[in-house]
Amino acid sequence: MPILLKLLVRHLIMGIAAGWVTLGMLMFVNIGGLRTILIASSDPVLVFILLAFGFTITFGSLAMGAAIMTLPYGGDQGKGRGLRIDNVMVQLKQGLPKTDVGLDLVPVPAKHNPE
Numbered sequence: 001m002p003i004l005l006k007l008l009v010r011h012l013i014m015g016i017a018a019g020w021v022t023l024g025m026l027m028f029v030n031i032g033g034l035r036t037i038l039i040a041s042s043d044p045v046l047v048f049i050l051l052a053f054g055f056t057i058t059f060g061s062l063a064m065g066a067a068i069m070t071l072p073y074g075g076d077q078g079k080g081r082g083l084r085i086d087n088v089m090v091q092l093k094q095g096l097p098k099t100d101v102g103l104d105l106v107p108v109p110a111k112h113n114p115e
Contacts, residue, residue, distance in 0.1 A: 007071075008064050015063025019055035
């Protein structure tokens with residue numbers, strides 16, 4: 001299995017687990033009467049399955065997105081921090097306003113419309 005797929009699956013499983021733990025805690029604490037409403041519904045099993053599915057999708061995709069956003073790139077040398085702002089500031093101070101994608105940073109004057 002490719003390394004990126006392993007990373008995504010691992011984070012997906014961790015996100016699903018975090019979502020289910022959060023749902024369990026919400027049911028245990030009964031915030032906003034959620035457990036009471038769930039038990040009083042005509043089909044509590046279906047309602048719980050729908051809640052679990054929503055938490056699965058939300059927390060799983062959040063964890064996968066966080067995994068993707070923390071992948072190293074460019075001159076990061078595998079530290080997993082992404083682009084550091086101090087590197088950009090050093091480039092700007094040295095007069096080398098280049099980004100990682102090779103675009104020049106050009107100041108654009110703001111237009112003011114007094115109305």
